[in-house]
Amino acid sequence: MKLLFSLSLLLMTSLRGCLAQTPPAEAPANPPLTPAPYSAPVYRATLHHFEARRQRLAARYKRATTPAARAARLAEARTLFLTALDSTIFPAWEGTAWEFYGQTWEPRQGSIACGYFVTTTLHHAGLRLQRTLLAKQTSETIIKNLCTETHIHRYRGLSRTDFVQQVRQQGPGLYVVGLDFHVAFLRVREGGAVQMVHSTYLDPGTVVREAAEGSEALVSNYRVLGKISADDALLRNWLLGRALVARGATVKAE
Template sequence: MRIYLPAILFLFFLICCNHTQPNNKRIIPKPPKQQLLKSQPTYSYNIENHLKNYTKLISDIKKEKKYYTRQNDLNRVKRVTYTLLNDSIFPYWYGTPWDYNGTSEKPLKGSVACGYFVTTTLRDVGFPVQRISWAQEPSSVLINKICNPSTIKMFSNLKDLKKYLKKQPNQSLFILGLDSHVGFVTKENNKLFFTHSSYSGEKMVKKDLLENAIPVTSSKSFLIGNVLDNKRLLKQWLSS
Protein backbone atom coordinates (compact mmCIF):
# COMPACT_ATOMS: atom_id res chain seq x y z
CA MET A 1 0.00 0.00 0.00
CA ARG A 2 2.87 2.40 0.76
CA ILE A 3 4.19 1.87 -2.78
CA TYR A 4 1.04 3.31 -4.46
CA LEU A 5 0.18 6.03 -1.93
CA PRO A 6 2.34 8.81 -3.55
CA ALA A 7 0.82 8.11 -6.97
CA ILE A 8 -2.71 8.23 -5.55
CA LEU A 9 -2.00 11.53 -3.78
CA PHE A 10 -0.53 13.04 -6.98
CA LEU A 11 -3.62 11.98 -8.99
CA PHE A 12 -5.90 13.53 -6.35
CA PHE A 13 -3.89 16.79 -6.58
CA LEU A 14 -4.34 16.96 -10.37
CA ILE A 15 -8.10 16.43 -10.09
CA CYS A 16 -8.40 19.25 -7.55
CA CYS A 17 -6.37 21.64 -9.69
CA ASN A 18 -8.55 21.05 -12.74
CA HIS A 19 -11.81 21.60 -10.88
CA THR A 20 -13.41 25.00 -11.61
CA GLN A 21 -16.34 26.74 -9.99
CA PRO A 22 -19.32 27.66 -12.18
CA ASN A 23 -19.54 31.32 -13.24
CA ASN A 24 -22.17 33.51 -11.66
CA LYS A 25 -24.95 34.45 -14.07
CA ARG A 26 -25.29 38.08 -15.15
CA ILE A 27 -28.59 39.77 -15.75
CA ILE A 28 -27.13 41.80 -18.62
CA PRO A 29 -24.34 40.19 -20.66
CA LYS A 30 -21.12 42.10 -21.25
CA PRO A 31 -18.37 41.61 -23.82
CA PRO A 32 -14.91 40.43 -22.77
CA LYS A 33 -13.06 43.39 -21.28
CA GLN A 34 -10.63 45.14 -23.60
CA GLN A 35 -7.70 47.20 -22.41
CA LEU A 36 -8.65 50.86 -22.66
CA LEU A 37 -6.92 52.88 -25.37
CA LYS A 38 -5.21 49.80 -26.82
CA SER A 39 -4.32 50.55 -30.42
CA GLN A 40 -4.66 46.95 -31.59
CA PRO A 41 -7.47 45.28 -29.58
CA THR A 42 -7.38 41.49 -29.61
CA TYR A 43 -10.71 39.72 -30.04
CA SER A 44 -10.20 36.08 -29.16
CA TYR A 45 -13.91 35.25 -28.95
CA ASN A 46 -16.23 34.00 -31.65
CA ILE A 47 -17.89 36.80 -33.65
CA GLU A 48 -21.21 34.96 -33.95
CA ASN A 49 -21.34 34.51 -30.18
CA HIS A 50 -20.44 38.19 -29.82
CA LEU A 51 -23.45 39.15 -31.96
CA LYS A 52 -25.75 36.77 -30.07
CA ASN A 53 -24.64 38.29 -26.78
CA TYR A 54 -25.23 41.80 -28.11
CA THR A 55 -28.72 40.85 -29.27
CA LYS A 56 -29.42 39.42 -25.83
CA LEU A 57 -28.15 42.61 -24.22
CA ILE A 58 -30.60 44.71 -26.24
CA SER A 59 -33.42 42.30 -25.37
CA ASP A 60 -32.54 42.48 -21.67
CA ILE A 61 -32.53 46.28 -21.78
CA LYS A 62 -36.10 46.24 -23.12
CA LYS A 63 -37.15 43.97 -20.25
CA GLU A 64 -35.39 46.14 -17.67
CA LYS A 65 -37.19 49.25 -18.97
CA LYS A 66 -40.49 47.89 -17.65
CA TYR A 67 -39.11 48.00 -14.11
CA TYR A 68 -37.89 51.59 -14.45
CA THR A 69 -41.18 52.63 -16.03
CA ARG A 70 -42.94 51.58 -12.81
CA GLN A 71 -40.38 53.49 -10.73
CA ASN A 72 -40.69 56.65 -12.91
CA ASP A 73 -37.43 58.03 -11.48
CA LEU A 74 -35.65 60.13 -14.12
CA ASN A 75 -32.46 60.47 -12.07
CA ARG A 76 -32.23 56.72 -11.90
CA VAL A 77 -32.94 56.40 -15.63
CA LYS A 78 -30.10 58.85 -16.25
CA ARG A 79 -27.64 56.72 -14.25
CA VAL A 80 -28.83 53.46 -15.80
CA THR A 81 -28.67 54.63 -19.42
CA TYR A 82 -25.20 56.11 -18.87
CA THR A 83 -23.93 52.83 -17.43
CA LEU A 84 -25.56 50.74 -20.16
CA LEU A 85 -23.97 52.82 -22.91
CA ASN A 86 -20.55 53.36 -21.41
CA ASP A 87 -19.99 49.97 -19.77
CA SER A 88 -21.96 47.59 -21.99
CA ILE A 89 -22.96 48.87 -25.43
CA PHE A 90 -19.86 50.90 -26.37
CA PRO A 91 -17.40 48.07 -25.53
CA TYR A 92 -19.24 45.69 -27.88
CA TRP A 93 -18.46 48.09 -30.73
CA TYR A 94 -14.74 48.56 -30.03
CA GLY A 95 -12.74 47.45 -33.05
CA THR A 96 -15.62 47.73 -35.55
CA PRO A 97 -14.09 49.14 -38.77
CA TRP A 98 -14.85 52.73 -39.78
CA ASP A 99 -15.93 53.57 -43.31
CA TYR A 100 -17.35 56.83 -44.63
CA ASN A 101 -20.33 54.89 -46.05
CA GLY A 102 -20.57 52.36 -43.20
CA THR A 103 -24.10 51.72 -41.94
CA SER A 104 -23.74 48.53 -39.86
CA GLU A 105 -26.23 47.84 -37.09
CA LYS A 106 -24.13 45.01 -35.64
CA PRO A 107 -20.83 45.44 -33.77
CA LEU A 108 -17.75 43.93 -35.47
CA LYS A 109 -19.86 43.08 -38.53
CA GLY A 110 -19.35 45.34 -41.53
CA SER A 111 -18.30 48.95 -41.01
CA VAL A 112 -19.86 52.00 -39.40
CA ALA A 113 -19.52 55.73 -40.06
CA CYS A 114 -19.26 58.13 -37.14
CA GLY A 115 -22.87 59.37 -37.34
CA TYR A 116 -24.29 55.86 -37.63
CA PHE A 117 -22.29 54.77 -34.58
CA VAL A 118 -23.92 57.54 -32.54
CA THR A 119 -27.50 56.94 -33.69
CA THR A 120 -27.27 53.13 -33.58
CA THR A 121 -25.97 52.95 -30.02
CA LEU A 122 -28.53 55.49 -28.80
CA ARG A 123 -31.29 53.50 -30.48
CA ASP A 124 -30.02 50.23 -29.02
CA VAL A 125 -30.04 51.58 -25.47
CA GLY A 126 -33.71 52.41 -26.00
CA PHE A 127 -33.97 56.04 -27.09
CA PRO A 128 -36.45 56.83 -29.93
CA VAL A 129 -33.84 57.79 -32.52
CA GLN A 130 -34.18 57.93 -36.31
CA ARG A 131 -31.07 55.86 -36.95
CA ILE A 132 -30.62 56.48 -40.68
CA SER A 133 -31.93 60.00 -41.33
CA TRP A 134 -30.29 61.55 -38.25
CA ALA A 135 -26.97 59.86 -38.99
CA GLN A 136 -26.94 61.51 -42.41
CA GLU A 137 -27.53 65.00 -41.01
CA PRO A 138 -24.77 67.42 -39.97
CA SER A 139 -23.71 66.88 -36.35
CA SER A 140 -25.37 70.19 -35.39
CA VAL A 141 -28.78 68.79 -36.39
CA LEU A 142 -28.15 65.55 -34.51
CA ILE A 143 -27.10 67.42 -31.36
CA ASN A 144 -30.12 69.72 -31.46
CA LYS A 145 -32.49 66.77 -31.87
CA ILE A 146 -31.05 64.71 -29.00
CA CYS A 147 -29.48 67.01 -26.41
CA ASN A 148 -30.93 69.38 -23.84
CA PRO A 149 -31.08 72.74 -25.71
CA SER A 150 -29.85 74.69 -22.67
CA THR A 151 -26.65 72.61 -22.57
CA ILE A 152 -25.64 73.08 -26.22
CA LYS A 153 -22.45 75.12 -26.45
CA MET A 154 -20.13 76.18 -29.25
CA PHE A 155 -16.37 76.59 -28.76
CA SER A 156 -13.68 77.71 -31.15
CA ASN A 157 -10.77 75.95 -29.42
CA LEU A 158 -10.09 72.78 -27.45
CA LYS A 159 -8.81 74.64 -24.41
CA ASP A 160 -12.16 76.33 -23.77
CA LEU A 161 -14.03 73.07 -24.42
CA LYS A 162 -11.96 71.23 -21.81
CA LYS A 163 -12.39 74.09 -19.35
CA TYR A 164 -16.16 73.78 -19.73
CA LEU A 165 -16.16 69.98 -19.44
CA LYS A 166 -14.02 70.00 -16.30
CA LYS A 167 -16.84 71.85 -14.55
CA GLN A 168 -19.35 69.14 -15.47
CA PRO A 169 -20.11 66.25 -13.09
CA ASN A 170 -18.72 62.75 -13.50
CA GLN A 171 -20.89 60.25 -15.38
CA SER A 172 -21.90 62.91 -17.89
CA LEU A 173 -22.60 61.93 -21.50
CA PHE A 174 -22.26 64.42 -24.35
CA ILE A 175 -22.38 64.39 -28.13
CA LEU A 176 -19.49 66.34 -29.62
CA GLY A 177 -19.68 67.65 -33.17
CA LEU A 178 -16.41 68.58 -34.89
CA ASP A 179 -15.49 70.03 -38.29
CA SER A 180 -16.26 66.74 -40.04
CA HIS A 181 -16.81 64.20 -37.26
CA VAL A 182 -19.09 63.32 -34.35
CA GLY A 183 -18.84 61.10 -31.28
CA PHE A 184 -19.53 60.78 -27.56
CA VAL A 185 -17.69 62.52 -24.74
CA THR A 186 -17.85 60.93 -21.29
CA LYS A 187 -16.46 62.16 -18.01
CA GLU A 188 -15.22 59.37 -15.76
CA ASN A 189 -13.25 59.91 -12.54
CA ASN A 190 -12.52 63.47 -13.67
CA LYS A 191 -11.04 62.24 -16.96
CA LEU A 192 -12.48 63.09 -20.38
CA PHE A 193 -12.88 60.42 -23.05
CA PHE A 194 -14.01 60.46 -26.68
CA THR A 195 -15.77 57.31 -27.94
CA HIS A 196 -16.23 57.38 -31.71
CA SER A 197 -15.89 55.59 -35.03
CA SER A 198 -12.56 57.10 -35.95
CA TYR A 199 -11.48 57.94 -39.50
CA SER A 200 -7.87 58.37 -38.35
CA GLY A 201 -5.21 55.93 -37.16
CA GLU A 202 -6.61 52.41 -36.94
CA LYS A 203 -9.93 53.59 -38.44
CA MET A 204 -12.29 51.81 -36.09
CA VAL A 205 -14.60 52.35 -33.14
CA LYS A 206 -12.48 53.14 -30.11
CA LYS A 207 -12.25 55.10 -26.90
CA ASP A 208 -9.57 57.78 -26.72
CA LEU A 209 -8.59 60.31 -24.15
CA LEU A 210 -10.25 63.46 -25.44
CA GLU A 211 -6.97 65.34 -25.70
CA ASN A 212 -5.37 62.50 -27.72
CA ALA A 213 -8.11 61.98 -30.32
CA ILE A 214 -6.85 63.24 -33.70
CA PRO A 215 -10.32 64.33 -34.95
CA VAL A 216 -10.60 66.46 -31.80
CA THR A 217 -7.13 68.00 -31.84
CA SER A 218 -7.35 68.79 -35.56
CA SER A 219 -10.80 70.43 -35.37
CA LYS A 220 -11.34 74.19 -35.31
CA SER A 221 -14.96 74.11 -34.13
CA PHE A 222 -16.60 72.23 -31.26
CA LEU A 223 -20.36 71.92 -30.77
CA ILE A 224 -21.36 69.97 -27.68
CA GLY A 225 -24.59 69.05 -25.91
CA ASN A 226 -25.54 66.95 -22.89
CA VAL A 227 -27.60 63.88 -23.82
CA LEU A 228 -28.83 62.73 -20.42
CA ASP A 229 -29.80 66.17 -19.12
CA ASN A 230 -32.65 66.07 -21.63
CA LYS A 231 -35.65 65.14 -19.47
CA ARG A 232 -37.88 64.84 -22.53
CA LEU A 233 -35.54 62.17 -23.92
CA LEU A 234 -35.48 60.29 -20.60
CA LYS A 235 -39.29 60.29 -20.47
CA GLN A 236 -39.37 58.96 -24.02
CA TRP A 237 -37.02 56.17 -22.93
CA LEU A 238 -39.53 55.17 -20.27
CA SER A 239 -42.54 55.30 -22.58
CA SER A 240 -41.05 53.80 -25.75
Protein backbone atom coordinates in the same frame (compact mmCIF):
# COMPACT_ATOMS: atom_id res chain seq x y z
CA MET B 1 -32.34 31.83 -20.22
CA LYS B 2 -30.25 31.43 -17.03
CA LEU B 3 -27.16 30.73 -19.17
CA LEU B 4 -27.72 33.79 -21.34
CA PHE B 5 -28.32 35.95 -18.28
CA SER B 6 -25.10 34.70 -16.67
CA LEU B 7 -23.16 35.36 -19.85
CA SER B 8 -24.71 38.82 -20.00
CA LEU B 9 -23.50 39.64 -16.50
CA LEU B 10 -20.02 38.33 -17.39
CA LEU B 11 -19.85 40.57 -20.46
CA MET B 12 -21.08 43.57 -18.46
CA THR B 13 -18.42 43.12 -15.79
CA SER B 14 -15.51 42.23 -18.14
CA LEU B 15 -16.24 44.25 -20.27
CA ARG B 16 -21.75 62.32 -38.75
CA GLY B 17 -21.99 64.37 -39.39
CA CYS B 18 -19.58 62.37 -41.43
CA LEU B 19 -21.64 61.54 -44.50
CA ALA B 20 -22.22 65.22 -45.24
CA GLN B 21 -18.60 66.20 -44.82
CA THR B 22 -15.13 65.34 -46.09
CA PRO B 23 -12.61 64.19 -43.47
CA PRO B 24 -9.29 66.00 -43.11
CA ALA B 25 -5.92 64.38 -43.67
CA GLU B 26 -4.82 61.68 -41.25
CA ALA B 27 -3.07 62.70 -38.06
CA PRO B 28 -0.94 60.81 -35.49
CA ALA B 29 -2.87 58.11 -33.67
CA ASN B 30 -3.82 58.02 -29.99
CA PRO B 31 -3.61 54.24 -29.42
CA PRO B 32 -6.84 52.93 -27.83
CA LEU B 33 -7.19 49.93 -25.55
CA THR B 34 -7.61 46.51 -27.14
CA PRO B 35 -11.32 45.90 -27.81
CA ALA B 36 -13.09 43.69 -25.28
CA PRO B 37 -14.22 40.19 -26.28
CA TYR B 38 -17.50 40.18 -28.19
CA SER B 39 -20.27 37.62 -28.68
CA ALA B 40 -23.32 38.51 -30.80
CA PRO B 41 -25.73 36.22 -28.87
CA VAL B 42 -24.55 37.59 -25.52
CA TYR B 43 -24.83 41.15 -26.83
CA ARG B 44 -28.42 40.60 -27.95
CA ALA B 45 -29.33 38.86 -24.70
CA THR B 46 -27.84 41.70 -22.67
CA LEU B 47 -29.73 44.34 -24.66
CA HIS B 48 -32.91 42.35 -24.04
CA HIS B 49 -32.11 42.34 -20.32
CA PHE B 50 -31.65 46.13 -20.28
CA GLU B 51 -34.87 46.62 -22.25
CA ALA B 52 -36.78 44.58 -19.67
CA ARG B 53 -35.31 46.71 -16.89
CA ARG B 54 -36.29 49.88 -18.77
CA GLN B 55 -39.86 48.68 -19.09
CA ARG B 56 -40.11 47.83 -15.39
CA LEU B 57 -38.69 51.22 -14.45
CA ALA B 58 -41.13 52.93 -16.84
CA ALA B 59 -44.01 51.21 -15.05
CA ARG B 60 -42.71 52.46 -11.71
CA TYR B 61 -42.35 55.97 -13.14
CA LYS B 62 -45.97 55.93 -14.31
CA ARG B 63 -47.12 54.85 -10.85
CA ALA B 64 -45.20 57.65 -9.11
CA THR B 65 -47.64 60.14 -7.60
CA THR B 66 -45.33 62.99 -6.50
CA PRO B 67 -42.73 65.13 -8.29
CA ALA B 68 -40.06 63.81 -5.92
CA ALA B 69 -40.92 60.20 -6.74
CA ARG B 70 -40.89 60.87 -10.48
CA ALA B 71 -37.54 62.67 -10.15
CA ALA B 72 -36.13 59.66 -8.31
CA ARG B 73 -37.29 57.30 -11.06
CA LEU B 74 -35.78 59.59 -13.70
CA ALA B 75 -32.46 59.54 -11.83
CA GLU B 76 -32.62 55.74 -11.96
CA ALA B 77 -33.33 55.97 -15.68
CA ARG B 78 -30.22 58.08 -16.20
CA THR B 79 -28.08 55.51 -14.44
CA LEU B 80 -29.60 52.61 -16.39
CA PHE B 81 -29.20 54.41 -19.73
CA LEU B 82 -25.52 55.15 -19.08
CA THR B 83 -24.84 51.67 -17.74
CA ALA B 84 -26.19 50.04 -20.90
CA LEU B 85 -23.91 52.18 -23.06
CA ASP B 86 -20.83 51.97 -20.84
CA SER B 87 -20.90 48.29 -19.92
CA THR B 88 -22.29 46.68 -23.06
CA ILE B 89 -22.90 48.82 -26.15
CA PHE B 90 -19.70 50.84 -26.41
CA PRO B 91 -17.43 47.83 -25.66
CA ALA B 92 -19.27 45.70 -28.22
CA TRP B 93 -18.77 48.26 -30.99
CA GLU B 94 -15.06 48.80 -30.36
CA GLY B 95 -13.04 47.50 -33.28
CA THR B 96 -15.87 47.90 -35.83
CA ALA B 97 -14.37 49.28 -39.05
CA TRP B 98 -14.96 52.91 -40.01
CA GLU B 99 -16.14 53.64 -43.55
CA PHE B 100 -17.42 56.91 -45.00
CA TYR B 101 -20.68 55.25 -46.10
CA GLY B 102 -20.70 52.57 -43.40
CA GLN B 103 -24.09 51.90 -41.82
CA THR B 104 -24.02 48.41 -40.32
CA TRP B 105 -26.52 47.50 -37.61
CA GLU B 106 -24.22 44.88 -36.09
CA PRO B 107 -21.08 45.44 -33.98
CA ARG B 108 -17.85 44.22 -35.65
CA GLN B 109 -19.65 43.30 -38.86
CA GLY B 110 -19.29 45.51 -41.91
CA SER B 111 -18.44 49.16 -41.31
CA ILE B 112 -19.93 52.28 -39.77
CA ALA B 113 -19.60 56.02 -40.32
CA CYS B 114 -19.32 58.37 -37.36
CA GLY B 115 -22.90 59.67 -37.55
CA TYR B 116 -24.30 56.19 -37.90
CA PHE B 117 -22.26 55.08 -34.90
CA VAL B 118 -23.90 57.75 -32.73
CA THR B 119 -27.45 57.05 -33.87
CA THR B 120 -27.11 53.26 -33.96
CA THR B 121 -25.69 52.94 -30.46
CA LEU B 122 -28.41 55.19 -29.05
CA HIS B 123 -30.98 53.08 -30.90
CA HIS B 124 -29.50 49.91 -29.38
CA ALA B 125 -29.76 51.58 -25.97
CA GLY B 126 -33.51 51.82 -26.55
CA LEU B 127 -33.89 55.40 -27.78
CA ARG B 128 -36.52 55.52 -30.52
CA LEU B 129 -35.02 57.80 -33.16
CA GLN B 130 -34.81 57.97 -36.95
CA ARG B 131 -31.40 56.38 -37.14
CA THR B 132 -30.71 56.76 -40.87
CA LEU B 133 -32.21 60.22 -41.25
CA LEU B 134 -30.32 61.71 -38.31
CA ALA B 135 -27.05 60.01 -39.22
CA LYS B 136 -27.02 61.93 -42.53
CA GLN B 137 -27.41 65.35 -40.91
CA THR B 138 -24.73 67.76 -39.82
CA SER B 139 -23.35 67.05 -36.38
CA GLU B 140 -25.04 70.16 -34.95
CA THR B 141 -28.42 69.01 -36.28
CA ILE B 142 -27.92 65.60 -34.66
CA ILE B 143 -27.20 67.25 -31.32
CA LYS B 144 -30.16 69.63 -31.58
CA ASN B 145 -32.41 66.61 -32.08
CA LEU B 146 -31.09 65.02 -28.90
CA CYS B 147 -30.79 68.02 -26.56
CA THR B 148 -32.66 71.17 -25.74
CA GLU B 149 -30.68 74.39 -26.10
CA THR B 150 -30.27 74.54 -22.32
CA HIS B 151 -27.81 71.66 -22.55
CA ILE B 152 -25.96 72.75 -25.71
CA HIS B 153 -22.79 74.86 -25.75
CA ARG B 154 -20.76 76.11 -28.70
CA TYR B 155 -17.04 76.89 -28.86
CA ARG B 156 -14.77 78.49 -31.46
CA GLY B 157 -11.01 78.66 -31.65
CA LEU B 158 -10.21 76.70 -28.47
CA SER B 159 -7.23 74.40 -28.34
CA ARG B 160 -7.98 70.75 -27.76
CA THR B 161 -6.64 70.97 -24.21
CA ASP B 162 -8.74 74.02 -23.35
CA PHE B 163 -11.84 72.46 -24.86
CA VAL B 164 -11.44 69.25 -22.86
CA GLN B 165 -11.09 71.36 -19.74
CA GLN B 166 -14.33 73.15 -20.59
CA VAL B 167 -16.07 69.80 -20.97
CA ARG B 168 -14.62 68.54 -17.69
CA GLN B 169 -15.98 71.59 -15.87
CA GLN B 170 -19.51 70.70 -16.98
CA GLY B 171 -19.34 67.58 -14.88
CA PRO B 172 -19.71 63.82 -15.29
CA GLY B 173 -22.10 62.53 -17.91
CA LEU B 174 -22.48 61.62 -21.57
CA TYR B 175 -22.09 64.24 -24.28
CA VAL B 176 -22.32 64.30 -28.06
CA VAL B 177 -19.75 66.59 -29.66
CA GLY B 178 -20.02 67.96 -33.18
CA LEU B 179 -16.81 68.98 -34.93
CA ASP B 180 -15.81 70.48 -38.27
CA PHE B 181 -15.59 67.03 -39.86
CA HIS B 182 -16.82 64.58 -37.25
CA VAL B 183 -19.35 63.66 -34.56
CA ALA B 184 -18.63 61.59 -31.45
CA PHE B 185 -19.48 60.84 -27.86
CA LEU B 186 -17.56 62.31 -24.94
CA ARG B 187 -17.89 60.46 -21.64
CA VAL B 188 -16.84 62.38 -18.54
CA ARG B 189 -16.19 60.20 -15.50
CA GLU B 190 -16.26 60.95 -11.82
CA GLY B 191 -12.82 62.35 -11.09
CA GLY B 192 -12.58 64.22 -14.39
CA ALA B 193 -11.33 61.66 -16.93
CA VAL B 194 -12.74 62.44 -20.40
CA GLN B 195 -13.07 59.65 -22.96
CA MET B 196 -13.89 60.06 -26.64
CA VAL B 197 -15.98 57.21 -28.05
CA HIS B 198 -16.33 57.34 -31.82
CA SER B 199 -15.93 55.71 -35.22
CA THR B 200 -12.75 57.36 -36.41
CA TYR B 201 -11.37 57.93 -39.91
CA LEU B 202 -7.90 58.25 -38.37
CA ASP B 203 -5.69 55.34 -37.38
CA PRO B 204 -6.79 52.66 -36.47
CA GLY B 205 -9.88 53.42 -38.61
CA THR B 206 -12.31 51.72 -36.25
CA VAL B 207 -14.62 52.47 -33.34
CA VAL B 208 -12.44 53.35 -30.36
CA ARG B 209 -12.63 54.61 -26.80
CA GLU B 210 -9.65 56.84 -26.08
CA ALA B 211 -8.53 59.71 -23.88
CA ALA B 212 -10.00 62.90 -25.32
CA GLU B 213 -6.87 64.91 -24.57
CA GLY B 214 -4.89 62.74 -27.00
CA SER B 215 -7.47 62.30 -29.74
CA GLU B 216 -6.43 64.02 -32.97
CA ALA B 217 -10.02 63.62 -34.18
CA LEU B 218 -11.04 66.19 -31.55
CA VAL B 219 -9.01 68.93 -33.27
CA SER B 220 -11.53 71.39 -34.72
CA ASN B 221 -12.11 75.12 -35.02
CA TYR B 222 -15.82 74.89 -34.22
CA ARG B 223 -17.33 72.53 -31.66
CA VAL B 224 -20.91 71.95 -30.55
CA LEU B 225 -21.42 70.08 -27.30
CA GLY B 226 -24.68 68.57 -26.08
CA LYS B 227 -24.92 66.95 -22.65
CA ILE B 228 -27.53 64.33 -23.46
CA SER B 229 -27.43 62.62 -20.06
CA ALA B 230 -28.54 65.87 -18.40
CA ASP B 231 -31.56 66.39 -20.64
CA ASP B 232 -34.63 65.22 -18.70
CA ALA B 233 -36.84 65.45 -21.78
CA LEU B 234 -34.61 63.01 -23.67
CA LEU B 235 -34.39 60.64 -20.71
CA ARG B 236 -38.15 60.73 -20.23
CA ASN B 237 -38.69 59.91 -23.90
CA TRP B 238 -36.22 57.04 -23.62
CA LEU B 239 -37.78 55.72 -20.42
CA LEU B 240 -41.35 55.82 -21.76
CA GLY B 241 -40.44 54.55 -25.23
CA ARG B 242 -41.56 57.68 -27.02
CA ALA B 243 -40.33 58.22 -30.58
CA LEU B 244 -38.25 61.32 -31.26
CA VAL B 245 -39.53 63.52 -34.09
CA ALA B 246 -36.66 64.60 -36.36
CA ARG B 247 -36.34 68.39 -36.61
CA GLY B 248 -34.31 70.52 -39.00
CA ALA B 249 -33.32 67.68 -41.31
CA THR B 250 -31.83 68.90 -44.58
CA VAL B 251 -30.92 65.49 -46.04
CA LYS B 252 -33.67 62.93 -46.46
CA ALA B 253 -33.26 59.26 -45.65
CA GLU B 254 -33.26 56.89 -48.59
